[in-house]
Amino acid sequence: MTNEKKTSIAIIGAGAAGLPAIKHFSDDPLFECVAFEQNDEVGGVWKYTEQTGTNHYGIPVHSAMYKSLKTNLPKEVMEYPDFHYQIKENKSYLDGSSVQQYLEDYAENYGLKKYIKFNYHIKKVNPLEGKRWQIIVTNLKTKIIETLDFDQIIICTGNFCHPKIPNIEGIENFKGITIHSFEYKVPSKFENKKTVVVGSGFSGLDISFEISNTASKVYLSHHSERLKNSLSGNIPSNFIQKGDIHNILEDGVIFDDGSFETVDSIIFCTGYKFDYPFLSPECGIYIENNHIQPLFKHIVNIEHPTMCFLGIPIKTAPFPLFDLQARFAKTFLSGTKCLPNKGDMLEDTRKDVEKRLANGARKNELHDLAAKSKDYFDDLANFADIKPIAPVILRIFCEAFMRVMTNFFSYRKDLYKIIDKVHYTVKYTYEENPITK
Template sequence: MSVRVAVVGAGAAGLCAARHLLSKPGTFCTPVVFESGTSVGGTWVYEELDEPIREKGVEPEGPERPEGHSRYRSHSSMYQNLRTNLPKEVMAFPDFPFELHLNSFLPHHEVLRYLQKYCDHFDVGPHVRFNTAVERVRPVVMETTDGKQRTEWEVTSSERSGSERTERFDAVFVCSGHYSVPHVPEIPGLQHFRGSVLHSHSYRRPEPFSGQTVLVLGARNSGIDICMELSTVAEQVFLSHRTPRLSFPLPPNVSQTESIDRILEDGTVALQDGRVLKADSLLLCTGYIFTFPFLHESDLGIDMQRDFVGPLYRHIMSPGFPSLFFIGLCQQICPFPHFHCQVQFCVAVLEGAVSLPSAPVMQQECRAWLEKRLSRGVQQRHLLRMEHEQWEYCASLSAEAGFKPLTPAIRSLFEEVWRRRREHPLQYRESNYRLTEEHWERAPSAGQRELLQAKEGEEERVI
């Protein structure tokens, strides 16, 4: 009997899951992909906002939504001028490269176009139910004729029209992402701040901050990028963070500061080193939280907190319910290749090509992993950061499931760009690359290629 699979979300991870399920029609029924929005692409779908600056308010954490915020849409975190911080050569799904003529670092609309082409190429589109929100995913445990237990998944969904239905599936891929609900840190006295407060999730362009003094909290990738963009229009930008001081040169109107301690009653900002600043706007580049309002902890026997889900076997599945797969929970990774590996491992599990240990053994492995991380002093909110561990992880998935591993050149180029981004955060995107199975090399940009082609044409005419 063919396996019935539901996929929650039609972003990059959901499209990848559907693509690989569709590649095995003898094993799987055509998947049902539930997408709350109107198009594929997930977080790469750029949306304008009516209020580029939210006056003295940010969206709440958790599944609750502000009044008027539809559950059929969770607006994107893309800002207008965003460019990828990884080159297309390592971003791509290994079985579907980006167009060669494009520069390595792309504007967000090119990534969306790529995902749309991926969807079309693998004929995923007909299996996506748009404007359909998943309300509940619940395990239903039944006894088989031989006395064993098997789990089916009851998926309740609702359409924008108001109609609701409940269906049964043999497995569920959770591909709903974790870049839609902002993490708003607890800042004592935040209500006293007299300017505008917003999360980077709602940032779209720098112009509304023209001539202002802006305090940016957080110095990871988005914080640094937005800070640099704001420096072109703001009078002064303060980059507030607790990480080690950035060693590269910053624009003259950008200053690094300690993290925020509290907001004083007069609206000024007290820093942890005792300094006090006055700012017109406070921009929170403080990341996102996990939220799966359609799942209940009590059903699954796993810990589902805003900064951690698990521990999960292979960072993918609950030992008690190994037919519910979380794709893309890990952080600090090369996303699309990571999804590619996780999905193929899950497909192999459903096919029976991978034999999972017993539930107690999986639980013991999960506990051992968690205890090891905690004993090293890893904070809970950083438990799922993989960074350099991602390569061994993906290699182990491919070895166990028998699919082609990622090429060494992907890791090599990823690490080269990681290094260059730390050393040259303003210039690293000017480079272009070319990738082979084993190596990478620098390549001319699209503009440089046009100049070279024009020059070659002139030389041919002279000859």
């Protein structure tokens, strides 16, 4: 009896996207699974560290966590379908350390760590003949560089590693503190300082209100009329909403309305850009307007279909997405089902982009799902003929996502409970009894 040769697969990253990939591929005796993680533990961006810039190995720190961070989605839409949070508190919104513990528990429960090479940094990925891959890695502890070959590869490096800072006129002249939210850790650095926070997304709102407890003044720079109205009357006396920044001077900023404010610091909460510096040009992946191309279903590298990406779509239920995408990738990489030909995949992707643009998406938002999450989740499950994510998950996601925008000061006290695959209850801050939906 001969032993059938296993398919070697490399998984880059052991964070929230990488862990379900490791689980599903290591479960299958068809695969020989090796994962590479540059940190010394699972978790990726959820692993809090005080460090910014580069770590003691000289590698960029990839944790976007700040000390007080709490989730902006309930735990009910931030867990994998086959594993629940091991917490006793009756609450839906958790602190970052609880999510990190959940990822550690998940890895422990399924015995995933034995497949992970910790403290390994990916230097380069190149395609080889025969649809295979060459990966050049550095062992950060020994400094030894290794060149390894694999049949298939999955990229799970996440969306929150490469800060995006707008090119505002005069920014290079500013004499005060300038950071991205990626580097923000604690509010004490901004004590008694006049600070501009740029951006009104989740991190912009959280950080601006946190530093208002210590800063002398906080200017939240944004252009959302809906947010301006929803925050009206609830903000601290030292918190001022302003429009977009027109230009920056040595000692302050000029806003679009022509007003000038002297400031000591600027925090850019302006999101992240996709970047894969380890991918060689021969991999066929390019990024334009923060749109990764050419990808089939936001997952498969159309030029080299033995390469997949997990976790690219944003504004959705993250952990269920990662699990679903991992199972989608496995279906086709295992040969259980065959992908369409290159022309058909390109045409499907072109139609998807045209549809998103026609529905109002901007060119830099083509990986945003939000209200379209259900369509995408259903499409993946139907196309791959795999178990779908329960509808209740995306029903809760849609409600919770809107609650952030309309009830910023209270939404984290909402309490959700899943009843079945479709229904749930929610107890709002101001309600005594749960509401069934």
